[in-house]
Amino acid sequence: MSARSGRPWVPPRWFKRAAWRAHRWLYRVSGGRRGLRSPSGRTSGLLRLRVVGRKSGVERAVILAYFEDGERLVTLAMNGWDDPPPQWWLNLRAHPDAVVDTVDGSVHVRGRAASGEERRRLWAAFDAYDGWGAGIDRFAALRSRETPVVVLERRDG
Template sequence: MDGREEITDSPDAWVARHIRRYVETSGRARPGMNDLLLTTRGRKSGKLRRTALLHVRDGDRYVLVASNRGADRHPAWYLNLTANPDVTLQVGPKTFPATARTATPDERPRLWALVVAAMPSYQDYQEATDREIPVVVVDRARREQP
């Protein structure tokens, strides 16, 4: 993701409007909310795709939830990052490369409790579907040594 490629925002009109407000306000579109922008590479198209998500912090890591509002299928952004874990995050005014992965079975219970404490509706989403909602851990990409 070199910054010169065109980025396609979410096809969901509400999310696309939120992304525009987020970019225009350097992340202050919804004060008090832990929003970020996640850019993935489309697993089929190869194009850059951007969505807005809530997150919690776990130390230096960002934790995301692939809830898809309790739908019976994973969100496209999650499928994209499982195919290519190199992503870009925008948190407030800062944009940086990162690497995403699904939390391990050992990590998931603690991280799930962390995100449900921050946003109890995730538990409602889990109860609405038979799939286990993935928890995603995102770390800043390490800079390569010269």
């Protein structure tokens, strides 16, 4: 964080993209045995979200941090804190039915954005994970738009 601006440090875009590619590669070459984890204590989990491309109709996959809210899985559509919305979020909005891969297996879900009091509650809960320590708002301020809180609700396949 810069002492003058109070803005949190975020790695450059090229670094984030390389890390995301490496993470997907690790998942793929390990046959799904590496790269995912369940939430534990106050550490978020990692899931693989499979969505249908809104233009291509082709399945796309991304690995995301998440926590559990009862039976629901909750993540943020933040694109590494960069300003444009992540493509997976645009795809999920167009085709809300998706599949989530976790360490416990695959689950069919329907995605949506939380709003109102639900969003405020889930945002605060996400802030408590991974030692954000009320710092998530500083990262969110890097974006010109509100960061969607995405709720993935289980559905029958």
